[in-house]
Amino acid sequence: MSASNLQITGLCKRYGDFIALAPIELDVAQGEFLTLLGPSGSGKTTLLSLIAGLAQPDDGQVRINGVDVTYGAPYERDIGMVFQNYALFPHMTVAENVSFPLQMRKTDAKATRDKVMQALEMVHLPHLAGRYPRELSGGQQQRIALARCMVYRPSIILMDEPLGALDKKLRDQMQLEIKRIHRDLGTTIVYVTHDQEEAMTMSDRICLMNAGSIAQLGTPADLYFRPKSVFVADFLGESNLLDAVVTGRTGDQVQISVQGGANVHAMAYDSVIRDGKPVKLMLRPQNLQIHDGPPDGSINGGTLSAKLTDIMVTGSMTKLYLQSHISNAPPLVAAFPTNRLGRQYEIGQTLGLSWLTADAVAIAG
Amino acid sequence: MSAPIIVLLLVMLVYPVGQLLLLSVHNNSGFTLVEYKRLFASSVYVDVLLITLKVSLWTTFFSVLTGYPIAYLISSLTRERKNRLLFWVLLSFWTSFLVRTFAWVVLLGRNGVINQVLLGLGIIDRPLSLLYNFSAVIVGMVHALMPLAVLTMLSVMENIDRRLPSAAATLGARPGTVFWKVYFPLSLPGVAAGALMVFVTAIGFFITPTLLGGRHQTMITQLIIDQVMQALNWGFAGAISVLLLAVVLLVFLIYDRMVGLSTMAGGSSAARGPKQGGRWSRKLGDVILTTLGNATDAVIGLFPKRRKRAANGESLTLRVVVILLLVFLSAPAFLMIPLSFDSASGLAWPPRGFSLQWYRQIADSPLWMQAITRSMLVGIGTGFLSMLIGTPAAFLLVRGGMKGKAAMLAFILAPIVVPRMIIAVGVFYFFAKIGLIGSSFGLVLGHTVVAVPYVVITMMAVLRNYDTRLDLAAHSMGARPWATLRRVTFPILSAGLMSSFLFAFATSFDELTIALFSSGGLSTTLPKQFWDEITMQISPVIAAVSTCLFAFIAVLIGVADRLRRRSLAS
Numbered sequence: 005m006s007a008s009n010l011q012i013t014g015l016c017k018r019y020g021d022f023i024a025l026a027p028i029e030l031d032v033a034q035g036e037f038l039t040l041l042g043p044s045g046s047g048k049t050t051l052l053s054l055i056a057g058l059a060q061p062d063d064g065q066v067r068i069n070g071v072d073v074t075y076g077a078p079y080e081r082d083i084g085m086v087f088q089n090y091a092l093f094p095h096m097t098v099a100e101n102v103s104f105p106l107q108m109r110k111t112d113a114k115a116t117r118d119k120v121m122q123a124l125e126m127v128h129l130p131h132l133a134g135r136y137p138r139e140l141s142g143g144q145q146q147r148i149a150l151a152r153c154m155v156y157r158p159s160i161i162l163m164d165e166p167l168g169a170l171d172k173k174l175r176d177q178m179q180l181e182i183k184r185i186h187r188d189l190g191t192t193i194v195y196v197t198h199d200q201e202e203a204m205t206m207s208d209r210i211c212l213m214n215a216g217s218i219a220q221l222g223t224p225a226d227l228y229f230r231p232k233s234v235f236v237a238d239f240l241g242e243s244n245l246l247d248a249v250v251t252g253r254t255g256d257q258v259q260i261s262v263q264g265g266a267n268v269h270a271m272a273y274d275s276v277i278r279d280g281k282p283v284k285l286m287l288r289p290q291n292l293q294i295h296d297g298p299p300d301g302s303i304n305g306g307t308l309s310a311k312l313t314d315i316m317v318t319g320s321m322t323k324l325y326l327q328s329h330i331s332n333a334p335p336l337v338a339a340f341p342t343n344r345l346g347r348q349y350e351i352g353q354t355l356g357l358s359w360l361t362a363d364a365v366a367i368a369g
Numbered sequence: 370m371s372a373p374i375i376v377l378l379l380v381m382l383v384y385p386v387g388q389l390l391l392l393s394v395h396n397n398s399g400f401t402l403v404e405y406k407r408l409f410a411s412s413v414y415v416d417v418l419l420i421t422l423k424v425s426l427w428t429t430f431f432s433v434l435t436g437y438p439i440a441y442l443i444s445s446l447t448r449e450r451k452n453r454l455l456f457w458v459l460l461s462f463w464t465s466f467l468v469r470t471f472a473w474v475v476l477l478g479r480n481g482v483i484n485q486v487l488l489g490l491g492i493i494d495r496p497l498s499l500l501y502n503f504s505a506v507i508v509g510m511v512h513a514l515m516p517l518a519v520l521t522m523l524s525v526m527e528n529i530d531r532r533l534p535s536a537a538a539t540l541g542a543r544p545g546t547v548f549w550k551v552y553f554p555l556s557l558p559g560v561a562a563g564a565l566m567v568f569v570t571a572i573g574f575f576i577t578p579t580l581l582g583g584r585h586q587t588m589i590t591q592l593i594i595d596q597v598m599q600a601l602n603w604g605f606a607g608a609i610s611v612l613l614l615a616v617v618l619l620v621f622l623i624y625d626r627m628v629g630l631s632t633m634a635g636g637s638s639a640a641r642g643p644k645q646g647g648r649w650s651r652k653l654g655d656v657i658l659t660t661l662g663n664a665t666d667a668v669i670g671l672f673p674k675r676r677k678r679a680a681n682g683e684s685l686t687l688r689v690v691v692i693l694l695l696v697f698l699s700a701p702a703f704l705m706i707p708l709s710f711d712s713a714s715g716l717a718w719p720p721r722g723f724s725l726q727w728y729r730q731i732a733d734s735p736l737w738m739q740a741i742t743r744s745m746l747v748g749i750g751t752g753f754l755s756m757l758i759g760t761p762a763a764f765l766l767v768r769g770g771m772k773g774k775a776a777m778l779a780f781i782l783a784p785i786v787v788p789r790m791i792i793a794v795g796v797f798y799f800f801a802k803i804g805l806i807g808s809s810f811g812l813v814l815g816h817t818v819v820a821v822p823y824v825v826i827t828m829m830a831v832l833r834n835y836d837t838r839l840d841l842a843a844h845s846m847g848a849r850p851w852a853t854l855r856r857v858t859f860p861i862l863s864a865g866l867m868s869s870f871l872f873a874f875a876t877s878f879d880e881l882t883i884a885l886f887s888s889g890g891l892s893t894t895l896p897k898q899f900w901d902e903i904t905m906q907i908s909p910v911i912a913a914v915s916t917c918l919f920a921f922i923a924v925l926i927g928v929a930d931r932l933r934r935r936s937l938a939s
Contacts, residue, residue, distance in 0.1 A: 058538070081539075089530075091530065093537075108541035111542055
């Protein structure tokens with residue numbers, strides 16, 4: 005990826021006493037797909053509005069292609085935006101909607117017509133040019149909103165939960181569509197969502213936000229396998245978090261003592277994790293091996309035994325809920341691809357759980 | 370369930386108005402067109418019609434023009450600030466036309482505020498005669514009807530998606546273009562509805578032209594009053610009524626053709642989009658709006674750019690304009706307050722001294738006190754009767770699954786469409802025959818006819834927001850229909866019921882037209898007493914009464930607002 009396209013330095017925004025956005029730094033490279041992910045109220049939409057120029061920051065800077073646009077009007081920025089409920093103009097036809105940004109740029113009539121048709125073909129809806137938005141389905145409106153944004157090739161496209169109103173199947177389909185268009189055009193996309201799965205599938209990088217600050221910025225794999233905080237581990241996918249204390253560190257590996265007595269090894273990617281520190285041991289449910297009875301001692305990792313309290317078949321995965329014998333320990337979840345064996349387990353039975361050191365991560369807690 | 374309302378409208382609207390219209394073509398010797406011949410024989414009556422149309426058109430134009438920025442700003446504000454601005458509009462809306470018109474009589478008088486201020490500043494050396502001319506009528510009428518325009522436009526503007534202007538800005542549109550090409554076309558159904566409401570109200574107006582206009586500003590409803598009260602010529606009054614009704618129906622017909630009446634009932638007009646006009650008219654409209662947009666942007670570009678832009682709808686110019694307009698709306702009624710404590714008797718500005726003598730005069734006058742009592746009684750009676758008749762009809766219209774709902778709704782709304790004067794004269798004729806003139810019961814009946822449509826509209830809105838699954842939940846737990854109604858439905862709807870009661874009460878309390886004819890002799894209502902006084906002589910007593918009415922309305926709005934908040938909170 006080439007030079008940075010969008011540069012944000014020290015940007016912050018308050019509404020009265022409420023800090024919507026604490027000062028943050030963010031660089032987005034040309035052609036990158038960056039997702040702002042976070043629970044509602046985490047500041048992701050505020051950040052997007054500041055980039056778009058729909059709100060004004062209290063301090064900091066926004067640069068697009070090296071130009072300071074912090075206090076510039078939206079129409080002076082080289083951006084496009086896809087809104088949550090599409091914001092198609094109800095009094096204009098599809099073609100008029102898509103040609104609107106071109107007219108604003110004083111494109112001549114012939115070029116406008118060609119570009120509009122091109123954009124509509126890109127979203128496979130050229131036959132709807134004469135319709136009004138109210139005559140389209142949700143998915144079709146979504147595509148038109150995309151076409152209206154792509155048609156003038158802005159250097160950055162901002163998307164505010166664009167798939168939020170669609171049902172699951174359509175959403176999956178549109179995710180692929182947006183990825184394809186992103187690949188074809190090479191535009192930078194800043195995408196807001198609260199759906200972690202959507203963020204994982206689509207992004208080059210995810211900027212996970214919490215309470216107005218960046219919790220972690222990195223590739224989906226970074227965030228999933230090397231979370232820096234309990235919040236990140238918890239937000240992205242399911243995880244078991246066990247209380248533990250560090251007893252020694254060598255390189256990326258630490259020795260920890262898990263509450264209840266077991267001493268195990270785990271990976272530590274954060275340099276603040278050292279001797280004597282309380283940490284959380286993160287184990288992803290699908291990385292737990294299940295044994296009938298206590299597991300043997302030959303495993304390069306750790307073991308636990310726990311009582312089965314519940315079984316849930318969630319389509320492709322089967323989840324086992326377990327309670328370890330240690331008092332106050334949180335319930336554990338183990339998951340494996342659904343197969344006929346799932347039926348063998350009985351509630352109340354004691355099972356052994358084991359994991360590999362490479363899959364165990366110590367997080368500063 | 371809807372039987373009472375249908376009976377009421379048949380007896381109190383269809384029959385009397387039908388009778389009146391029949392009288393215009395029927396006299397002792399049978400069918401005749403003599404009244405219509407007389408109507409068009411000389412240019413006098415046609416001139417009055419033309420003046421009426423002229424006054425109504427100008428009133429409509431200025432009301433919509435000045436109402437637009439107010440509605441625009443209010444619709445863009447957050448709830449807290451929206452309510453604050455809306456209060457001033459509502460206060461004007463609910464303050465009696467009589468009070469507000471009287472305020473203009475005082476303001477524009479020879480010794481009135483405006484002349485005195487201009488004299489004081491040395492701009493003029495002799496008082497100007499500002500009253501009894503065309504401009505005075507237009508100022509008074511615009512002042513009277515602008516709140517109606519604001520509220521009608523507001524209902525459409527609130528449904529315009531606020532992200533659309535933002536979207537246009539991100540797509541590269543400058544503020545002027547955003548407004549003219551995106552916002553304005555979407556608000557047009559509201560403008561049309563506002564214009565319609567103002568026009569049909571203006572055309573039936575008589576208070577303002579009588580008090581502020583001269584001989585040349587006589588309007589058509591004043592003719593009807595003259596024919597009924599002085600000439601006692603029912604046939605001719607009927608003929609004029611037919612003319613008035615025809616004009617109003619024609620206006621509705623044109624509106625329906627161009628905009629569609631359905632936009633008025635739903636409010637979902639923004640989502641529906643405009644009717645598709647011809648290709649050329651669309652293109653022309655687009656060119657005009659584009660030019661307006663570019664021109665506005667060019668003008669905005671002349672001003673130096675501030676580093677920090679104001680947020681949406683926060684433009685300083687707009688706020689100043691709106692505040693000035695709201696001052697124009699509210700100030701006249703407020704001026705009554707100092708004048709009502711004046712110790713001199715000329716209603717001259719500035720007031721001299723302080724005295725409570727005018728309030729004491731009201732308290733000592735049996736006429737005023739009886740009128741107040743009567744208005745209260747009739748208002749409360751109208752409130753209850755309208756609720757009793759209107760609520761079941763609203764239930765039926767919202768929940769019932771019958772055919773012809775639209776026709777039924779149109780019928781129920783007819784008392785709003787038909788000019789009040791025609792209903793009043795019809796009811797007068799009917800009451801005279803059955804001996805109900807001057808009775809409180811008659812007045813309650815008459816007022817209920819004009820109040821019940823508002824009750825139905827309010828209750829329909831309330832019922833649409835009511836989640837019927839709550840009733841089903843109550844049924845599932847074993848509650849029988851009556852218990853469900855008493856324990857679940859009514860408690861939740863109570864705020865809505867209360868506010869439609871207040872709506873009906875206020876309509877009756879402020880009603881003059883029907884009372885003008887049907888409350889006779891000593892037993893008048895407050896508006897009728899006010900009217901009799903004001904047309905006889907202008908005294909500070911009226912300023913005192915105005916102040917009382919104004920305060921009373923402010924309290925009512927406060928109560929209604931409290932109720933609304935409570936229903937939102939639950």
